[in-house]
Amino acid sequence: MTTERESTPQRRPGGRPRFYSRRKVCQPCVDKKELDYKDVDYIKKFLSERYMIEARRKSGMCAKCQRSLAKAVKKARHLALLPFSPAQKGALPVHYRPRS
Numbered sequence: 001m002t003t004e005r006e007s008t009p010q011r012r013p014g015g016r017p018r019f020y021s022r023r024k025v026c027q028p029c030v031d032k033k034e035l036d037y038k039d040v041d042y043i044k045k046f047l048s049e050r051y052m053i054e055a056r057r058k059s060g061m062c063a064k065c066q067r068s069l070a071k072a073v074k075k076a077r078h079l080a081l082l083p084f085s086p087a088q089k090g091a092l093p094v095h096y097r098p099r100s
């Protein structure tokens, strides 16, 4: 079993699985995209279904991107490109997915 050395941590037989947190990557960094307040569709990906900015520990974003996201979202809200809350007229849940 020594030949099996993969980068993906797997449960070893007979041993407790090592502490393993799924590595989250910063999506804007991966996409090499600037978070722009005009790019509403892209920004929406980082909002919860209640149009709140997703927490960094949830989205896995880096500090830099999280900052620019917050700025972009607030700007977009001010310009009425994004709603403040789902209660607003015309606002639909961004990624409303019933949990299955």
Ligand SMILES: [Zn+2]
Pocket (backbone or CB within 6 Å): 026, 027, 028, 029, 061, 062, 063, 064, 065, 066
């Ligand atoms: Zn980033």
